[in-house]
Amino acid sequence: MKIEIDMGATAASGAVPGPAMLDLEELLATRLLVQGNSGSGKSHLLRRLLEQSAPHVQQVVIDPEGDFVGLAERFGHVVVDGDRSVAELETIAARVRQHRISAVLTLEKLDAEMQMRAAAVFLNALFDADRDHWFPALIIVDEAQLFAPAVSGDVSEEARKLSLGAMTNLMCRGRKRGLAGVIATQRLAKLAKNVAAEATNFLMGRTFLDIDMARAADLLGLERRQAEVFRELQRGHFVALGPALSRRPLPIRVGSVETAPRGGTPKLTPLPEPAGADARDLILAPVPLGPARASAAERRAAAPPAPSVNQLLEEIVRNRPTAVPAEEAPALPPEERERALRAIAREIMADPDSFFRPEPVLFGDFQVRCRIGKVGAVAPAEFRLHINAARSGLDPELASGADWDRALGVARAIPDDLQAVYLIVAAAALAGAPCPSDSEVARRCGMHSAGRARSRVKHLDKGDLVVTRSDMSGNRVAAVPELGWETAPGDPNAPARIPDEAPRPETLDLFGTPERSAAE
Template sequence: MKIEIDMGLTAASGAVPGPAMLDLEELLATRLLVQGNSGSGKSHLLRRLLEQSAPHVQQVVIDPEGDFVGLADRFGHVVVDGDRSVAELETIAARVRQHRISAVLTLETLDAEMQMRAAALFLNGLFDADRDHWFPALVIVDEAQLFAPAVSGDVSEEARKLSLGAMTNLMCRGRKRGLAGVIATQRLAKLAKNVAAEATNFLMGRTFLDIDMARAADLLGLERRQAEVFRELQRGHFVALGPALSRRPLPIRVGAVKTAPRGGTPKLTPLPGQPSAEARDLILAPVPLGPARATAAERRAAAPSAPSMHQILEEIVRNRPAGPAPEEVPALPAEERERSLRAIARETMADPDSFFRPEPVLFGDFQVRCRIGRVGTVAPAEVKLYLNAARAGLDPDRAAGAEWDRALAVARAIPDDMQAIYLIMAGAALAGAPCPSDHEVARRCGMHSAGRARSRIRHLDKGDLVVTRSDMSGNRVAAVPEFGWETAPGDPNAPATAPAEAARAVTPDLFGPSERTAAE
């Protein structure tokens, strides 16, 4: 049985407008690519497609901006928040396929990298469903260039590969599993070619860059001189081609929709009629007193840049008194060298202000101390590991044990931006101390944003490196399942430890016990 849905009207010049029909069954077999600059009507087109096909086929929407959550009120879609653990996203995706329930995965609360990871996990959950649940479903991915970028950007390479692999599976291998990809992008040049190449149906909207117009013309089989048509398209007008739409390029105008996005296009509104005197008093009213701010003169006086590692070493060599050539220092035994490096890291991070010093300065300080202690130079990756271990704040005796060595072995395989947080949580769990708050984790990692620390803790949780839970009092407990360690309950919103207390928690002396340690 052939099922067609109405996408609007044909808009060919000189012809009587007629209905623009889309063959839904053919779309399930051949996939669809939508392209158009911001404001060209892509989201409106996707909304029309979703509304018209909702009674006939299951739908799954990957929504990075929360534009399609309104479908739940009128068409019964289940809204799934992407801020969930790995197991939750994969299980929910499997249930969506099993019960044939339309769903919208909203990712608006996540940053770009977490959006890519959450979308990849959900798509892989749909793709890996049991064969008995391979029912036909439309999978709509808005802003697909975010999830299948042509080149690496600000996100980690691991997240990019995970997301790109999931999108490639959807477009290349999803048809046999009943998944029909519908992807929309602002620019074809930003979208990975192996993802875009699998679409057989195209709806090309307004675009202005020559490279995008030429690529769109190539996909539609138009001559290069005809590519100018894409620059002249109005909002909501597209050129359609494909077995589910038209065998020849066909201009269409997308019809009206029943639901609306939460944001919408900004509309001009009249400015408030405010007399100039009142407006001046309103803007220049006395500002409430708050923390002292730097004066203009102080702001103009830029602080000197921190010296680099090479500058520090050059200064030491330049000021060193002339003397006989030093005798060659024998290499330290492996165990003694390891103890010295850990002590040097604790000394480097002893000052609470060290947590916020730039990495090159910390590296230079560490290497200078290594030379003074006759340890030799250390590879940058190892320096990073020792400094991150010192951020955990463990006492020297516990840090010298075999259990902490196991945690360091795991940390070596963790990305640099997650390594410090893992060691902070693992150190608290090993010591049985209260779970560090988001503010405390941010302080130890040299960040000023507790929200950023909270996001990275959730990322560790989703990777099952550290598992967090809340007790009846709302306190957080963190466990390291690989070793069976667990922290005591701690308030996740508690303020960071005072600098004086933090300084007392670290053993700063490299060459001998401190007075406080001796007194104890």
């Protein structure tokens, strides 16, 4: 049975407007690509498609901005918050396929990298559903260039590959599993080619860059001189082509919708009456102190992440059978052992290259030094805490005080990927130093991306472990509410402080003469 939905009206010049129909069953077999600059009406088009097809087919929306959660009230879509554990997302996606319930995965609370990971987990779970649950479903992905980028950006390569693989599976292999991808992007140049190439239906909206207009014209089979039409399209006007839309390029005007996004294009409103002399007092009035922040015990516990390699190694060491007891050296007193571990960690991290060494290499070096110093066996979690404390660069005198012990006590409950960042900020606050820049945090954590360091600082701020603010000069100040400390203002965009390179020892040649470098 042929099912067609009304997308609006045709808008060809000199022709009588007629209904712009989309063959839903053909769309399920051929997929759809929507392209248009910001403000061209892509989200409006997707909303029209969702509303018209809601009675006929299951829908799953990957929504990075929370624009489509309004479908829940009108059409009964289940809104799934992307800020969940991997196991929860996989289970929910499996239930969505099994029970054929339309859903919206909203990712607005996550940063770019976490959005990619959550979307990849959810799409892979839809793709890996049991064969008995391969029912037809429209999978709408808004801002698809975020999940299938043509080039790597500030996110990690692991997250990019995971997300790109899930999008490729959706567009290349999803048809046999009943999954029909509908992807929307601002620019074709930002979208991975192997994802865009699998679409057979196209709706091209307003775009201005020559490279994007030329590529859109090529996809629609238009001549290069006709590419200027995409620059002149109005908001909500698209050029359609494909077996589910039209066999030739057809301009259409998208019809109205019943639901609306929570946001929208801001409208101009009259300014309030001038406040006169009271404006300064109104704006610069003393800022009241907010309510006390919740303690660590009152915060919502985060979902446990998947165990890391070091955690698995720690479990193996803890559960391995004990060997035949041999005569052991007397154990060091706890305080002396703690001082020895801190000293070993500082010795290792005194070398600037140690910041970028892999954690297993640092762990091996740490264990060897502990054996030499007769400190005894050290668990990976204990090693990680002392190495992260040494990454902070805190003065040894301050590091031996009770205040720093409090900071380490808080850090023990923080996830591994945020522990080092927390201790770096806490050390600067304890010493009264300026707040470290994103580049400095990245260097001390062994990362090459200041954006990733900035993202982790935001994660700490989101969890109330660190509270950041900006002063009038744009400098960042970080407070540690659990400890009552605060850093001095610091430029978040300042470059990392590269320590001076230690002088290299003089080497002699076979005749006892000092060797000269190539530069000399």
